[in-house]
Amino acid sequence: MAPDPTSRKPAQPPQPTTLEDVRQQILADEGVDQRRRQELSSALRTVGKALGKPLPEILADPAHLQRQLEKITAAMVGLSQGRWRNACSYSRSALRQAGITRIPGRYDVPMSSEWADLMKEAKDQRTRYGLSRLARYLTINGVTLHEVSDAVMDRFQEDLAAGMIKKPRTIRRNASLIWNSAAGSVASWPKQKLTVPDHRKTYSVPWSTFPPSLQADVDAYLDRQAGKDILVELDFRPLKAGSLKTRRTQLRQFVSALVHRGRDPQTLRSLADLVPIGTVKEGLRFYLDRPQKARKHAYDIAGLLRAIARHWVKVDAGHLDQLKAICRRVDPGHRGMTERNQDLLRQFEDPANVQALVTLPQRILAGVPKTGKPSRRHAFDVQVAVAIEILLMLPLRIDNLVKLNLESNFRRTNRSRIVHIAIPKGQVKNTVDINAVLPETTVRLIHTYTQRFRPLLLKNPSPWLFPGEGGKAKDKQTLRKQITRCIKERVGLSMHPHLFRHFAAFVYLKANPGAYGVVRLLHGHKSVETTTKYYCGMETAAAVQLFDQNMLKLQGHSVGHGREKAV
Numbered sequence: 001m002a003p004d005p006t007s008r009k010p011a012q013p014p015q016p017t018t019l020e021d022v023r024q025q026i027l028a029d030e031g032v033d034q035r036r037r038q039e040l041s042s043a044l045r046t047v048g049k050a051l052g053k054p055l056p057e058i059l060a061d062p063a064h065l066q067r068q069l070e071k072i073t074a075a076m077v078g079l080s081q082g083r084w085r086n087a088c089s090y091s092r093s094a095l096r097q098a099g100i101t102r103i104p105g106r107y108d109v110p111m112s113s114e115w116a117d118l119m120k121e122a123k124d125q126r127t128r129y130g131l132s133r134l135a136r137y138l139t140i141n142g143v144t145l146h147e148v149s150d151a152v153m154d155r156f157q158e159d160l161a162a163g164m165i166k167k168p169r170t171i172r173r174n175a176s177l178i179w180n181s182a183a184g185s186v187a188s189w190p191k192q193k194l195t196v197p198d199h200r201k202t203y204s205v206p207w208s209t210f211p212p213s214l215q216a217d218v219d220a221y222l223d224r225q226a227g228k229d230i231l232v233e234l235d236f237r238p239l240k241a242g243s244l245k246t247r248r249t250q251l252r253q254f255v256s257a258l259v260h261r262g263r264d265p266q267t268l269r270s271l272a273d274l275v276p277i278g279t280v281k282e283g284l285r286f287y288l289d290r291p292q293k294a295r296k297h298a299y300d301i302a303g304l305l306r307a308i309a310r311h312w313v314k315v316d317a318g319h320l321d322q323l324k325a326i327c328r329r330v331d332p333g334h335r336g337m338t339e340r341n342q343d344l345l346r347q348f349e350d351p352a353n354v355q356a357l358v359t360l361p362q363r364i365l366a367g368v369p370k371t372g373k374p375s376r377r378h379a380f381d382v383q384v385a386v387a388i389e390i391l392l393m394l395p396l397r398i399d400n401l402v403k404l405n406l407e408s409n410f411r412r413t414n415r416s417r418i419v420h421i422a423i424p425k426g427q428v429k430n431t432v433d434i435n436a437v438l439p440e441t442t443v444r445l446i447h448t449y450t451q452r453f454r455p456l457l458l459k460n461p462s463p464w465l466f467p468g469e470g471g472k473a474k475d476k477q478t479l480r481k482q483i484t485r486c487i488k489e490r491v492g493l494s495m496h497p498h499l500f501r502h503f504a505a506f507v508y509l510k511a512n513p514g515a516y517g518v519v520r521l522l523h524g525h526k527s528v529e530t531t532t533k534y535y536c537g538m539e540t541a542a543a544v545q546l547f548d549q550n551m552l553k554l555q556g557h558s559v560g561h562g563r564e565k566a567v
Contacts, residue, residue: 019044020055022098032097040097043090050077050087060100063161063168065091070166075492092164100162111135114145121186130178133171148179150195173197204249204256209265217270218251221312240429242399250301257286275309277322284330295332302327337502337534345506347493354507356491361389361445364490379453383466384486386449387479391500394421394436395522397429398497402476404465406450419443432524505534513546 016022023044026037047065048055050072058065074084110116115135119128134156138144143152153172160168176194183189207215223229225247227238239247254274259265261282267273274280280302287298306323309315315323348354364385368378387401400423404410411420423434438446446465460471468474480497487495495503505519512518520531 016060016098016100018056019048019058019060022060022094022100023055025098026094029097040090040094043087044094046077046079046087047091060095060098062092062095062100062164065095066161066164066166069164073489073492075488075490077492088164095164109136109140112139115139118145118186118188121188122182127178127182127186130174131182134175134179145190146192148190148192148194153194169197169199173199203260204252205259205265207252209259210255211266211269213269214255214271214273217272218248221271221308222248224312237431242429247304250304253297254283254301254305257283261286271308272313275305275313275315275319275323277319277326280305280323280326284326288330295330299327299330299332302330341499341502344494344499345502348503348506353491353493357487357493357495357503358392360487360491361385361392362441364486365445365448374453374456376456379456380482381486382449382453383457384479384482386446387466387483387497388486389442389445390421390438391483391497392504393439393442394434395501395504396423396434397501398476398480400428400434401497402464402466402473402479403427405463406465407463409465417443419446428524430524430526432526434524502534505531 016025023041026032026040026044029037032040044055047069048058051058051068069088072084074081077084079087111119111132112135115138119131119135122128137156137159138148138152153176156175157168157172160171165171173196176196180193180196183191183193222244224232224234225239226244227234251271251274255265255268258268258274258279263279263282274283284298284302287294287301302323306320306327309323310320348357362385364381368374368382374382390396390401390404404421409421409423411422412418417440419438421434421436421438425431425433428434450465454465454467458467459469462471464473466474466479468478484494484496487493501523504522508519508522509515516528516531519525520528523531525531
């Protein structure tokens, strides 16, 4: 007997698969206020424009969407911070309204009485604030305190990702850390400990895994490379601290690669055990089996092993020839600027982006109140403005930038307004003295910073232009992140400190095609070949444009602003 059609349950609407599906479902939902529907629809369209795709081509995958949106700032899409925050927030609400996400961006429900009582016993704000989201999540899902486990935290992280919440792994990890801390300090806190995830992508194993003799040999080799024994005559230039650190890291990575390939770490007793041909090939295969970008790393390590074999282990000529052949085979062939930096420089094909960057320091200063006592936030803003200004006018490496010393690196003659930055060659990577006159606008910005803002950042007397903790210079990674974040948030450009060196060459060669000599002197390259290797070709478009303009003139056209008119 056929079933009665009237007894069937109404068909459920299909799950939206794209943002356009979500938008249409929102617009058709008469249970939602008309104005609210329009707000959610508009937010989805804004997100689509920011991602550079039509909504029917954007999958309604919350985790993927959040990862993409984290790369975008308000400046990148030409919106105010408030409007961009609202667009992201409304987009999350739209996905939740469509039944795709389950967890809100912000809870508006109170935590359970069990949690509330426990929070009262936790005196520190870190515990109360850091576990607030978890407490409300567990309350809504009916999970008691004694049921909290790694499996519950796994679901918590999954729901965060599905709810387009920023950095779900970090939230879960921090919650686990705080929970474990509270379990040891709050008497009534449940005593089960949570596993704290380790998201570091590292394959290196500790030096303690290997025989002490290996590390002793590594130390001796690096001491020689550093020229620590001043009585030993060297036939090479001693390495600087940064290069020595790189060599140590490369050696640790290579022996770790051997362990991952099945080598017993106890058989690696000295550097001599690292350079046999079979051992070198086995370790390099670990890198060659990884993504293509690891090939450059394999080449660098192969070169280091060849140098150790020749100068430290002193292998015979046949052995050395085989190592040289290995280096030739793994050589990726690429020289000069990385593809990533080439991609980043394409932002500056647009003159508006160039203008936005070069005027940023003065605009930051203009946005700070001119009267009254400034805040520490303002002081940090101006500090970053000074760092960017110096990089624009004198593209230093980050190591030299963070260690600018007001007492020894800034020179001003009596009653002169001319200020030099002087850095002796012993502090410079390529051992070339830096001696540059700063423009007056830069000097005024530095003076304003040191007189009005820098004192707010000092806890103890410090000679550093960018002071850090304990009287030391600011950590270079911290300054790097501050510069990168400032440029991204304020002008919507992806820029790291070292890229300023390439940016300087890019804009100068674009205005002066072929002028490699000036760039060589600016960067302190010892030969123009080094400069050409990095920057040859980046001014080609400008050179072609100048050639075309000249040809158009010969043809009888007037040329101006990229257009030509018949005469």
